[in-house]
Amino acid sequence: MATTDNNHGKRATIRGVASAAGVSIATVSRVLNGRPDVAPDTRDAVMRAVREQGFSTNRNARALSGGRTGLIGVTLPLVEAAYFGIILAGASEALYEQDMRIVLCPTLHQHDREVTLLDRLMRGTTDGAVLMLPEESSSELKALQRDFPVVVVDPRVALDEGIPVVSAAHGAGARAATEHLLSLGHRRIGAITGPREWIACTERLNGYHGALAAAGVLPDPELLVESDFRNGPATAAAAARLLDLPDPPTAIFAFNDNTAVGVMRTARERGLRLPEDLSVVGFDDSEQAEIVYPALTTVRQPLAEMGRIAVSLLLRLLENQRVDALRIQLATKLVVRDSTAAPRVIA
Numbered sequence: 001m002a003t004t005d006n007n008h009g010k011r012a013t014i015r016g017v018a019s020a021a022g023v024s025i026a027t028v029s030r031v032l033n034g035r036p037d038v039a040p041d042t043r044d045a046v047m048r049a050v051r052e053q054g055f056s057t058n059r060n061a062r063a064l065s066g067g068r069t070g071l072i073g074v075t076l077p078l079v080e081a082a083y084f085g086i087i088l089a090g091a092s093e094a095l096y097e098q099d100m101r102i103v104l105c106p107t108l109h110q111h112d113r114e115v116t117l118l119d120r121l122m123r124g125t126t127d128g129a130v131l132m133l134p135e136e137s138s139s140e141l142k143a144l145q146r147d148f149p150v151v152v153v154d155p156r157v158a159l160d161e162g163i164p165v166v167s168a169a170h171g172a173g174a175r176a177a178t179e180h181l182l183s184l185g186h187r188r189i190g191a192i193t194g195p196r197e198w199i200a201c202t203e204r205l206n207g208y209h210g211a212l213a214a215a216g217v218l219p220d221p222e223l224l225v226e227s228d229f230r231n232g233p234a235t236a237a238a239a240a241r242l243l244d245l246p247d248p249p250t251a252i253f254a255f256n257d258n259t260a261v262g263v264m265r266t267a268r269e270r271g272l273r274l275p276e277d278l279s280v281v282g283f284d285d286s287e288q289a290e291i292v293y294p295a296l297t298t299v300r301q302p303l304a305e306m307g308r309i310a311v312s313l314l315l316r317l318l319e320n321q322r323v324d325a326l327r328i329q330l331a332t333k334l335v336v337r338d339s340t341a342a343p344r345v346i347a
Contacts, residue, residue: 014099020049026097072314073121073129075105075114082257082286083303084132087153090307091130098315111135122148128318130310138163149317151310158199164317164326166310170200173299173332174207174253177281180297180334181251182215184342186279189217190242190249192259194229204255204283223249227259235262243270243278250343251279257286260296264339275341285335294338302330 018028023042030038031046038046072095076084092102103126107114114135121129128149134141138160144150151164159165181189191208194201205224212219222245227238235254239262242249254260260282267278274280274294282289285300309328316323 017046017049017053020053021045024097029097029099032099068127068318069125070100071103071126072100072311073103073105073118073126074132075107075117075121075129075134076132077107077109079104079106082288083284086286086303087132087307087310090304091311092307093304094308094311098311107135109135115140118144118148128314130307130314149314151314151317153306153310154200156198162326164313164323166306166313166328166330167200168301168306169329169332170203171207171210173283173301173334174204174255175211176207176332176334177253177283177297177299178208178211179215180336181253181279181281181340182211182217184251184279184340186249186251186343187217188220188223188247188249188251190223190225190252192225192227192235192238192242192252192254192263194227194255194259196226201255208253229256229258231258231262231265235259236266239263239266243267243272249278251281251340253281255283257282257284257289257296257298260298260339261288261292264292264296275339276344279340279343281340289335289337292339297337297340298335300333300335302332305330 014025014028018025021028021042023046027038027042028046031043032050074088074091076088078084079088088102088104095102103121105117105121107117118129122144128151130151130153131141132153133156134152135156136144137157141150141152141159141163145163151166152159153166155165155167178189189212191205193205196202209219223242225238225241228234235258238259239252242252243266252263254263260280263280264274267274267280272278280296282296282298283301284303285298289296289298309330313323313326313328
């Protein structure tokens with residue numbers, strides 16, 4: 001997308017074209033990209049506004065006049081559909097509406113690889129970047145943002161003030177999940193966390209402990225096990241450790257849906273019925289939460305919205321617009337399905 005001077009001396013924008021045509025920015029973008037899913041009358045109105053506004057879709061002209069490439073870098077550990085893929089979809093759609101494109105950079109959780117990719121992105125290849133769960137420290141990110149606008153989504157560790165961050169309310173979500181189990185009558189509630197150094201895990205653990213304390217339930221260290229956020233051997237071992245206790249939990253709060261599904265599998269292998277013998281709660285509300293049996297009670301993170309908000313914040317930074325808050329935390333929501341019930345009463 002280029003912006004050129006119109007007859008009134010003002011620089012034409014895709015937003016101005018949308019306003020003149022009485023349509024959304026997304027519709028203008030579809031017309032300019034030759035998409036067929038636009039009504040003929042709407043297409044005519046958009047093209048008429050394009051001509052009247054003096055708007056050019058020549059990306060090279062925009063780069064020459066505004067010094068922009070129209071490309072935004074996105075780094076993420078893995079192109080994984082259940083979590084990062086949803087954030088990516090939200091960011092991609094937000095950029096598409098602005099006629100901008102993504103340069104995708106999987107980092108594989110490797111610090112050196114991520115540093116190298118960011119160095120390439122900032123050498124004129126892209127205008128800025130959205131960084132999902134970055135490996136860099138606060139000092140590294142501050143040095144980067146002096147010359148290259150970035151927004152962090154779901155930070156791995158606590159970051160200094162001044163670094164733009166979009167995240168979810170992990171603590172409130174974990175508290176809601178634990179309170180749900182407590183309201184059903186559970187008191188032996190196990191928790192399987194992710195990596196202890198991740199800020200999301202710390203905040204979820206605080207929410208779990210806060211709910212127990214408010215209900216007058218003393219935390220039992222035996223009921224707390226660390227895993228790796230994947231549905232694999234580590235999750236199976238963590239679930240087995242809890243279920244093999246002399247007094248096993250009647251419910252398990254897994255700190256993500258992958259782990260929750262692994263817990264359900266391990267429980268079934270031991271002949272346990274869900275939720276009659278064991279209630280399970282996850283975190284994320286990924287696609288698998290609805291299709292697993294029984295359907296998983298979980299905490300919904302607004303993942304796509306996190307991606308969209310990150311792009312919106314980054315574009316404001318690129319335009320040197322006033323930003324009211326550099327720290328944006330989006331609300332989570334407990335979604336109750338069939339994997340939780342009152343604990344079985346033993347006669």
